[in-house]
Amino acid sequence: MCDICGCSESKSGHASHEGAGHGSEGSRGTTLAVHESLLAANDREAAHNREHFDAHGVLAVNLMSSPGSGKTSLLESTIDALGRRLRIAVIEGDLETENDARRIRAKGVPAVQITTGSACHLDARMVHHALHEIDLDAVDLLFIENVGNLVCPASFDLGQHRNVTLLSVTEGDDKPAKYPVMFRKSDLVLLSKSDLLDVLDDFDPEAATRHLRTLASQVPVLRVSARRPASLRGWIDWLEQEYQQRRALWRRTAVAL
């Protein structure tokens, strides 16, 4: 069977499909050349979200990872470390439950839960709806915690400025090779649960970095543990630096206007 479109013809005979026509007898077909991205509608909504962020000088960070790699725990400890200096808000994406948003709210930070039902990723429209519930004038740094999934979220721009991917040391260090589309799009990779490296000898941080470099990615790779606040310094510095850059751009735009 043809492995391109699933029809019963062989691959070599595939070109003959084109123009053969499957219309009814006597119908006149017309072939149009078009160039329409399947993501065009999402990209438009994402650009709209980004305009909102930029108008308010907000840095938006999209957090992605497999389920259970510690995104919410990292956010909790990030709020502890940075919450007094920057005003943080969080959009939580999950298939079901408000649990993660509750954990964030318990830290005194506004959180909006998006429950996607069966959808395996957030898209720009979902984020746009969630933004209606957030006062961006009162936010410096917005985290969007994507649905735990290393495949689907990679395809959908949400309007974020930066993508951060977590790879926990309880996973395989070859994840960047297995999920190249996502890791290639990351602006920062965090090796989470790094306190467990002391007891797990089968995760090699150097190998994880090597796999990432093979994807022609030069981005920083940092080890973090939500349980060890001192390990978060590089991550917090990165966030503050990104925020200051965003803020400087915002001030320049405001002056120009």
Next chain:
Amino acid sequence: MHELALCQALIEAVEKIARREHASGVVSLTVTVGALSGVEPSLLARAFEIASASTLAQGARLLLEPTPVRVVCEDCGAQGEATIQRLLCASCGGGRVRVTAGDELHLSRIELERASTVPQCDAVPATGE
């Protein structure tokens, strides 16, 4: 499976074009799928059957055109093919490369069925048939 969401977007685009062109149906559509687009062609084909039901695209043949990844090296200037697991410059092995092809995901051709009572639109850049 995000392929279903992408198929729904595809069908919205196809229906918009078909209505604009006063087509009575869609014979075939061609989607260019880059190796780095994050889309699995076989899943896209399966999702299309589900998403196209009861739309103008129902029964249309979906042709998928896979495109390989191409990179250009910012250091040595070499251009060439790469794989999704190895995006380094094939010539100098450097990592400062720009992907020039292979991450696209777009509708590239659509073959429409004409309703016999509706005259053809002159503005259509027809390429065949």
